[in-house]
Amino acid sequence: MSTSLRNNSAVALAAAAFVLLLAGLTLAFYWVPNAPVEGFRQRIFYIHVPVALTSYACFGWAAWKALRLLWTRERRYDLESYTAVHMGVIFGILTLVTGSIWARTSWGVWWSWGERQLVLFLVLFLFYSAYFMLRYSVEPGPRRERMSAVYALFGVVLIPVSFMAIRLAEGLIHPVVFDRDPSDNLAASQLTTFVVCFAATLALAASLYVNELTGKRVDERLRELREALT
Amino acid sequence: MNYLSDVGALARKDLRLELRSRDTFLSMVLFVVATLVVFSFSLPAGTAEEASYGLLWVALLFTAILGLTRAFAAEREQRLLDGLILAPCDRSAIWLGKAIAVLAFLALAEVVALPAFALFFEPVTWEVVAAVVLANLGLAAVGTLLAAMAAASRARELLLPLLLLPLAIPIVVGGVGASISDDPGRFLGFLGLYDLIFAILSWASFEYVVTE
Amino acid sequence: MIRARGLGRSFGTKRVLRDLDLDVGERDLLVVTGPNGSGKSTLLALCAGLLAPTAGELEVGVDRGRVGYLAHEPLVYRELTALENLELYGCLYRVPERRERIGMLLERFALWEARHERVSAFSRGMQQRLALCRTLLHDPDLLLLDEPYAGLDEAGAALLDAELGALAGERTLVVSTHEPERVAALATSRLALG
């Protein structure tokens, strides 16, 4: 894409993210009524679940870019996959933090093995930290790009598999907690707030992704320039 | 037919190398028995019997990691992977040959480990044996691919456990579940599904890990 | 057989090969010379397909089953015997009448007596000769020899001279060496790197 086109879309993304975030916050705090049972603390739901879903989206995007790298051997996909994984991990950390705060309000403990999604994010966090360890311990070049791509693909396959494992582990290895599935009995107003918040976090992730990608591209171009000059 | 003869030749080579040096296999057997003994000291008297099955699976997992760290040792020290990659055979044959060798070492170590476990802790039911067999397949499949990745990196011995442990969590869940649950079928089915998915994924992606 | 345009390769930030154009015909013998670290081995590894170019493009007219590659390392298992190594590669390269061909090569490179000995017991020269057997085992159309004379004594070097003499004009050869005069007579083209 020509740089002017890219700049405009980056600005558009940032603006969209800002507007949606603002809308999401006001809706979540002021417009939507308190949930019948949980009352005020249910409002964490409007940040915790959108951030979690955005994290999944980032990992999915990273796997998609990785697949294209392996398929078309075009080297620019490596940076895109790497940035997407980086985004996924940042939102993963946010999910873990907001999730443990939610566990604190609901069950008075900072961590509960019964909350499936939290446990899954812990597994994914471990997995993708190893992704960065892999990247740092291999020389930059085609070999590292392909290995990172393969590992990112394993990651996205691991998400459903380990979710099944965690579900199987309930009651036998981990304690069962009455786990009200957050997205099933939502009133209309709660649903709209959730959708706006989700769109906001997605736009935010996309905006950060585009900026960081540009930063990494400049980094690489500078390295080539340095190579050409020395 | 050629593919199988390649895999056979590669697996025979690994087994012959192991018979000559005998270091990987013996160290795995001693490691698993020593780990079980250490674990026996780690459980307070009152804990439930099921806890010991958990120890068995942790011991098996780390024995597998020990074996996998040695998997590409010869290829890495003498830079032999280049020779194997240049051969016209499908590169996944290298993965399958190595996975079969790792599987053999794991099985041999478990032939000693399971009776030792039965002696020290709880009886080994057929569900446990079935789960161990399925877990071996999964560990060998994914572990061989990750060992090839680690072999190409600087921090080899450190990187392999980091790469493998998150991917091994479903195997441990399936294994422990099959050992202590009164309905082991679900867990064995899950282990089978895991093996199928990750064996195919490892088989397909090995080529991209060892070449440029 | 080999065509390179603007070929480049860098490892991380270090650029080893830069903007290289190269044409090697079917029956040519290209001698590659240059100081250490000038990219000779990298060029051969690129032609063998072990490394991917990070700049420009490279075409090799034959698939990897018809390429013989002799690297710095012998690429044989130290704990296996000479025979076992060649049998492994014979199987992987699908060499017809494998036994006869292995026997003939071992004899030609004076390794027949040591065929049941482990490579770990071999001297540097014997390992180099075994590596040559491995390279020639499947009768390749393209031979990439990275400093083939390294470690060879006078007798070994004479064996190699005879071998190269027989192959020159029949096959495509790319030989990187620090003693170009040994192959000067056979060379059809020359490339000085670095």
Place this chain on the structure above:
Amino acid sequence: MTSAEKYVTAAYLVVLGVLLAYLVIYAFKLSRLEREVGELTELARRRREAEPTPEPDREEVAP
């Protein structure tokens, strides 16, 4: 503020905090890039003064 409200605001503030931290790290990265560009332009200028005529860069194969 009830304890629930404290926790909810804490959750949103944490998210904001992490984003601000991300921006700070990104700012450091930008300043590093800026310094690097400065170095390279300096390098380029020195190189242009050293060799007024650019020498050929391609290695031809001697027949």
